[in-house]
Amino acid sequence: MGDDAIAEAMRQINPHVVAAYPITPSTQVVEAFARFVADGLVDTEFVATESEHSAMSACVGAAAGGGRVMTVTGSQGLAYMFEVLGVASGLRLPLVMAIANRALNSPLNIHGDHSDTMAMRDMGWIHLYSENCQEAYDNTIQAFRIAENPNVRTPVLVAIDGFQTSHMVETLIVEPDKLVKKFIGEHIPSYPMLDIDNPVLYGAADRPDYYMEHKRSQLVGIINAPEVITQIGKEYGDLTGRYYGLVEEYRMEDTEYAIVVMSATAGSVKGAIDQLREEGIAAGLLKIRAFRPFPADEVAKSLSRTKSVAVLDRCGTGGAQGGPLFLEVRTALYEEKSPPQVINYIYGLGGKDLPLKHIKDVYLRLREIARTGERGKLVDFLNLRE
Amino acid sequence: MKKEKLKKWQELPIGGLILDMGNSSETQTGDWNPNRLVWNEDTCTHCLLCWINCPDASIKVEDSKVIGIDNYHCKVCGICVEVCPTKPKSLEIISEEVA
Known part of the structure; x- marks a missing residue:
């Protein structure tokens, strides 16, 4: 354990x-x-x-x-x-x-x-x-x-x-x-x-x-x-033999759609990516290891190559413009010449499960955003009954 | 007392620590008080009860005689006034406005 x-x-x-x-x-x-x-x-x-x-x-x-x-x-x-x-x-x-x-x-x-x-x-x-x-x-x-x-x-x-x-x-x-x-x-x-x-x-x-x-x-x-x-x-x-940096990239080298997340959910996202890759969707993950100090340069460099990004926050907004991780990531991309579209999902509050299906849905939405250029809702919840 | 030279942030010890102990004599720690302690030389018997009781070493003494108040460190707590045995008291708190 x-x-x-x-x-x-x-x-x-x-x-x-x-x-x-x-x-x-x-x-x-x-x-x-x-x-x-x-x-x-x-x-x-x-x-x-x-x-x-x-x-x-x-x-x-x-x-x-x-x-x-x-x-x-x-x-x-x-x-x-x-x-x-x-x-x-x-x-x-x-x-x-x-x-x-x-x-x-x-x-x-x-x-x-x-x-x-x-x-x-x-x-x-x-x-x-x-x-x-x-x-x-x-x-x-x-x-x-x-x-x-x-x-x-x-x-x-x-x-x-x-x-x-x-x-x-x-x-x-x-x-x-x-x-x-x-x-x-x-x-x-x-x-x-x-x-x-x-x-x-x-x-x-x-x-x-x-x-x-x-x-x-x-x-x-x-x-x-x-x-x-x-x-x-x-x-x-x-x-x-186990190397660590400020962030960890997973299959980001050729990706157009990326999820940014921290902690255990990164493991689930990696699983979803492997499945999506087999279906021909070039999904990628940027995992944040060091949240403070926030690695803004590494995040901007990694995400600048993508077309659309979803930041998954396991924390509510508290009235801010999004979850804490989202605010950091979006700010980090502000100086980029052609930044990707960035959306935010609040997930997993109080131990709520995040099955792979929902992660895949996020990637499908990212692909749609990249295709149409229409971002839609900026901040939303994942796996919420409504 | 000459004006303190304020240090730049780069010159400060880590964690806001104070490395040179007993440095309060170099810092004006009592200049914020709107009241002030005054000493009356004419009634003072130099019994030094004020000097013994002062928590901030602000009663200035030379050759066993009180010579004045260190107003840069006195916090005007009034303990010396309380213990002063002379009548009238040889130490008095006055408002800064009056001074």
């Missing part, structure tokens, strides 16, 4: 501190990891906090102290952490947080969608989205290298789709402990508070004369991130 894949990566990473409060569908990560702690397989100080707000606060303290730190949450738990998420990124702490994406109340729903992490998309964290258990494992390991890179020093979240990935039983290649340990290396903290010979002050107040300068300075880590994510993805690939 995806949760176990993340827990296994955590065992190999052996963080100094893990502070967490379990919440469905990421409970299994905390359970499995707590067992590793109880069995003495890790040296981690495991803090079972009384809430997610406390969990993230403990992580901030531990990371400021100089530790390699991780937590796990999703949905309401992530919402409850919200206040402290900005503290972590503002203080440039190299935390890693695994998320099993889950819908937000109300109505209460424990199943998967991206509304939780999309609500924190501008909190200054790096976002990596994983398609399956293997990517969940691989991304968790790489996340520490990205977060701790001296040019980045920014918290990273690794997201998997709640249930679709968190509870999906799949084959997983687990790298040897030695390889993972060597890959992530020793944690070299920057200005650790526990270095009492060199005292520093974390979390000072700013008046208007310095706040904006500090926020600009914070952005440096995010600006440097794409290069580091790419380089670490390549380094990891050289060791394991």
Whole structure:
């Protein structure tokens, strides 16, 4: 299961501190990891906090102290952490947080969608989205290298789709402990508070004369991130044979109709593409792995060759002009000389299934848009009873 | 006190950290208050209760005698006024407008 894949990566990473409060569908990560702690397989100080707000606060303290730190949450738990998420990124702490994406109340729903992490998309964290258990494992390991890179020093979240990935039983290649340990290396903290010979002050107040300068300075880590994510993805690939970039293209080389999507649904889209290709429809997929910082150049370059694009958002619009991914993709294409037509579908909210038939329908509509030039409805829902 | 030179964003330590401890003496932390603390030399007995109790080290003392107030760091909390034993009080809060 995806949760176990993340827990296994955590065992190999052996963080100094893990502070967490379990919440469905990421409970299994905390359970499995707590067992590793109880069995003495890790040296981690495991803090079972009384809430997610406390969990993230403990992580901030531990990371400021100089530790390699991780937590796990999703949905309401992530919402409850919200206040402290900005503290972590503002203080440039190299935390890693695994998320099993889950819908937000109300109505209460424990199943998967991206509304939780999309609500924190501008909190200054790096976002990596994983398609399956293997990517969940691989991304968790790489996340520490990205977060701790001296040019980045920014918290990273690794997201998997709640249930679709968190509870999906799949084959997983687990790298040897030695390889993972060597890959992530020793944690070299920057200005650790526990270095009492060199005292520093974390979390000072700013008046208007310095706040904006500090926020600009914070952005440096995010600006440097794409290069580091790419380089670490390549380094990891050289060791394991599984290469990672900011985005992943699937059969995009000759495609006219592309879907842009994140996480588990990318797997379904690949299946639909293979079937459509046999029917002679040149369908392609652009999967976003790093949503923050948004890889606008890579997206524009990849999609500029297409005629029509559908962006699939697993998150509502909240009154915006479309889903969050759609807004990013459409903006990225604005500078193109002859950009493709871009439409948006909201799908899979609260764990709603997305059978291949609906994905194929999207491609058929894209083909129609390319043929007629008529875009039709800009934002619509997929697999909605109406 | 000379005017602070504001740093550019590129010159700031990572994460808004303050690396040089005890640097508040270089920063005017009390210049926002609309009220001001004034000291009356004529009634002061230099008992230094104000100096002991001041949470911001804003009572200036030289050779065991009060010599004035550091208005750039005093937050006008009024603790010194409260503990001052002289009658009338040797420390008083006045409105900036009056000053």
